[in-house]
Amino acid sequence: xxxxxxxxxxxxxxxxxxxxxxxxxxxxxxxxxxxxxxxxxxxxxxxxxxxxxxxxxxxxxxxxxxxxxxxxxxxxxxxxxxxxxxxxxxxxxxxxxxxxxxxxxxxxxxxxxxxxxxxxxxxxxxxxxxxxxxxxxxxxxxxxxxxxxxxxxxxxxxxxxxxxxxxxxxxxxxxxxxxxxxxxxxxxxxxxxxxxxxxxxxxxxxxxxxxxxxxxxxxxxxxxxxxxxxxxxxxxxxxxxxxxxxxxxxxxxxxxxxxxxxxxxxxxxxxxxxxxxxxxxxxxxxxxxxxxxxxxxxxxxxxxxxxxxxxxxxxxxxxx
Amino acid sequence: xxxxxxxxxxxxxxxxxxxxxxxxxxxxxxxxxxxxxxxxxxxxxxxxxxxxxxxxxxxxxxxxxxxxxxxxxxxxxxxxxxxxxxxxxxxxxxxxxxxxxxxxxxxxxxxxxxxxxxxxxxxxxxxxxxxxxxxxxxxxxxxxxxxx
Numbered sequence: 001x002x003x004x005x006x007x008x009x010x011x012x013x014x015x016x017x018x019x020x021x022x023x024x025x026x027x028x029x030x031x032x033x034x035x036x037x038x039x040x041x042x043x044x045x046x047x048x049x050x051x052x053x054x055x056x057x058x059x060x061x062x063x064x065x066x067x068x069x070x071x072x073x074x075x076x077x078x079x080x081x082x083x084x085x086x087x088x089x090x091x092x093x094x095x096x097x098x099x100x101x102x103x104x105x106x107x108x109x110x111x112x113x114x115x116x117x118x119x120x121x122x123x124x125x126x127x128x129x130x131x132x133x134x135x136x137x138x139x140x141x142x143x144x145x146x147x148x149x150x151x152x153x154x155x156x157x158x159x160x161x162x163x164x165x166x167x168x169x170x171x172x173x174x175x176x177x178x179x180x181x182x183x184x185x186x187x188x189x190x191x192x193x194x195x196x197x198x199x200x201x202x203x204x205x206x207x208x209x210x211x212x213x214x215x216x217x218x219x220x221x222x223x224x225x226x227x228x229x230x231x232x233x234x235x236x237x238x239x240x241x242x243x244x245x246x247x248x249x250x251x252x253x254x255x256x257x258x259x260x261x262x263x264x265x266x267x268x269x270x271x272x273x274x275x276x277x278x279x280x281x282x283x284x285x286x287x288x289x290x291x292x293x294x295x296x297x298x299x300x301x302x303x304x305x306x307x308x309x310x311x312x313x314x315x316x317x318x319x320x
Numbered sequence: 321x322x323x324x325x326x327x328x329x330x331x332x333x334x335x336x337x338x339x340x341x342x343x344x345x346x347x348x349x350x351x352x353x354x355x356x357x358x359x360x361x362x363x364x365x366x367x368x369x370x371x372x373x374x375x376x377x378x379x380x381x382x383x384x385x386x387x388x389x390x391x392x393x394x395x396x397x398x399x400x401x402x403x404x405x406x407x408x409x410x411x412x413x414x415x416x417x418x419x420x421x422x423x424x425x426x427x428x429x430x431x432x433x434x435x436x437x438x439x440x441x442x443x444x445x446x447x448x449x450x451x452x453x454x455x456x457x458x459x460x461x462x463x464x465x466x467x468x
Contacts, residue, residue: 032362036357036363040357041358041360041362042360042362042363043360043362044363045331045365048332050328051328051332051365052365052367055330055332055376057329058325058326059329061400062373062398062400217368217370217371220370221371222369222371222374225374226370226373227371227373228374229373229400230400233374
């Protein structure tokens with residue numbers, strides 16, 4: 001009973017829910033601000049993501065007459081709850097060791113595509129031609145970036161499992177304690193290709209330029225999000241912000257979970273700083289500097305580069 | 321609470337563009353000059369959105385032609401309330417150089433309530449941005465908030 005309450009608190013307050021949302025919205029503001037500075041302009045105020053969500057909450061909700069009402073309303077809720085739960089599985093090194101002690105890497109692997117699936121569900125339910133185009137693009141992108149993700153996670157699990165002698169280690173807590181004892185995996189030469197692959201995976205899964213193909217506003221009028229407005233769109237935005245926290249936190253936990261000292265607030269700040277640096281390198285600068293790929297180019301890009309890099313790591317782990 | 325939300329909401333106007341039969345001059349000044357990073361419309365909290373469902377401020381260019389009239393009305397109805405309409409260029413006001421043409425329906429403000437007019441053929445990008453800022457003020461007035 002106590003465990004259940006504690007788990008729910010972890011999903012609602014720390015590190016899921018409130019904490020993740022605060023960090024993610026702050027990151028989003030910094031992201032837009034820094035992207036603006038890269039393009040030599042001022043950019044929006046730091047409170048802008050909160051203002052956007054407040055604005056969306058005051059707007060009227062319109063649901064198309066031809067849409068499937070239940071699926072249309074459930075899809076953003078699914079995206080939001082899926083990511084709130086997933087954020088509770090992200091360990092904060094030195095502060096919080098994750099929701100469970102076994103197999104949580106697999107749970108994260110299953111929870112991560114939920115926003116994409118919810119987006120596809122909403123697009124299919126909204127009965128709009130442009131949404132359908134966005135739906136097919138979103139599906140193709142998901143197929144493209146899930147393959148390298150699976151191989152990256154497998155490479156990490158196999159490496160840690162091999163060293164500790166259990167075959168494959170799918171517990172994030174054990175992966176963290178292994179790294180605390182033997183050094184971060186990001187500095188491990190065998191894992192370097194996997195880390196690069198993870199960095200390429202990030203803009204694809206977050207749907208930012210150059211991989212914002214499903215939501216391209218000039219081509220498919222925001223694709224799956226076309227028919228959404230008001231509070232439902234706000235839920236999608238919150239879900240996507242939580243996803244930023246999840247994927248960045250997972251990257252830090254897998255590759256650079258080092259702590260500074262035993263004092264937990266310092267570790268918490270250090271974790272947020274590391275997430276921010278990862279975002280700066282993989283999302284913000286790339287977004288500000290690139291245009292958009294075509295869907296076939298993006299698909300083959302993911303099959304050619306991150307998948308092959310992750311495969312190199314996997315094979316090296318297997319043979320060495 | 322709702323008053324606070326309303327007060328915050330006007331600081332995030334998302335822009336949507338309708339071309340009601342424009343000669344493309346205003347569209348060049350609007351979409352490819354005023355809304356690009358150089359003039360940085362994002363500093364007002366604006367974002368250019370592709371879907372009418374996300375829009376708060378509607379920018380309409382061009383005289384309303386007979387072929388476009390029903391489409392403009394339909395698209396305008398798709399935009400959730402509260403919304404502010406900005407007419408960009410001289411054409412939505414009077415027809416501009418196309419005045420008295422056989423193919424024009426009627427001035428825009430006969431069809432839908434226009435909140436801000438940005439005259440010019442085409443207007444300068446700075447004037448369009450001023451129109452967007454004015455639209456924010458009108459949005460506040462529509463929500464019943466005093467300017468502060």
